[in-house]
Amino acid sequence: MTAQLLDGKALAQRMQAELAQQVKVLQANHKRPPGLAVLMVGDNPASAAYVRNKERACTIVGIASYGKHFPADATQAELEQTIHELNQDDRVDGILVQLPLPAHLDSVALLNQIDPDKDADGLHPYNLGRLVRGEPGLRSCTPAGVMRLLEEYQIDLSGKQAVVIGRSLLVGKPIALLLLEADATVTIAHSRSHDLGAIARSADILIAAVGRQGLITPEMVKPGAVVVDVGINRITDATGKSRLVGDVDFEAVQPVAGYLTPVPGGVGAMTVTMLLHNTIWSYSQKFAGSVRLNSGT
Template identity: 50%
Template structure:
């Protein structure tokens, strides 16, 4: 069993970005800049934003953090996004979710200029992903493709089962696998005989948010397992959607939780921001 180490792969990705930004700095040009808007005081959101700021510092990228009270109106937030859309010194705009219930998240995500939508959530970028055109790929699915590439796994002709159909992970990763010539099944809470479906997967992507749901019975012998889940077990310990200890002897490769897919998401955010900079400046 090979452990797919997200920390190591993300560091390798960030080191390559760091080297590229250092070369940009040497030319005297401005470096890429990511603007992050945080509305309210959600503790988990604050941790995510801090991790993004740390990654920016590590790669040598500028970061602009804009903190707003939960009382911020939707109109004020849209006005702020519009200002950042028109700021030539900002390459990526990210609004940390979730937002207060008084704000329409969909409207906010659509307000970000597609060319600065480094999260890859804007309908224009989703359409480009669907058409296999150049846009911004959502960071978590993008990270999973990089992980498979890093271990030398070719999806061509393989059977991929994605359990989860969110717009952020499930659907985009299914499209990416399809673009790599895989045969893709998207399963979900209404799928009949789920165990039978997942048991034929050469690659199982687990993204349902249920702690240790997938045991060895759900996994094909020699499969590659990518676990997107981030849950707490009965002891309060972080765990994925896959019962790691139960499946590890049966699979050929698997991502751990924590330290698997998670670190890749932020590395891909850095990569998308650099890509935005290059498209806009160079």
């Protein structure tokens, strides 16, 4: 048996083409494009690459980009002031603070300053509360992307045993809530869980979201399980060439799993696409009688 790949890159490309058509319709009615502001602090190479990818994707679907790049020594007050200005800017429908931030900045406090209706990353407490209550709203991009990918491949979650390894606010907790909403039985495991291998082997749906290369080995995977690799780790080989790998030992797990996401080409592409989706959804909510998009869940 060889796992079927869950091709996030192909799905993301198709979704972006569909979003571009939706933007054309919306812009014709409302006389301006949706707008997204990404705030980046410092010169972290990985963050810079992510921001470039987001800006390119905005161009593809017709979203106006209002990115702001701050020096590494930018103050909390400067960033908060910028967020307040963007909250009041009618051209801007989505605001995202690129993480991680330099150590002297309080990322939680900054995220909480974003208008919940412009919270493109779905991380404001107001939007997380909507998720807990099962109400429509902006969803965290990576978890929403995972759910959309599972939906695309018609993977039935109802009644299945799902194990999420990782308990971050960015991925682990919201994906667990989304899986619960889809009627899965959910276990959250983490660094202090006893016998992680046994917990993982119980999963029909295994989500790895830790950020540790090769964490998931074939002995931890139930034969035929759906394995979703959210981890992104940059490694350098003996020749000095760098590449991205996930939390799953891909080559070793592929003969065991039923479905498997590659890294890159899996969840990462979906994360950017759901960011665009969230921005367009926020834009559509501003206009009475506008074309309504679903919440991505």
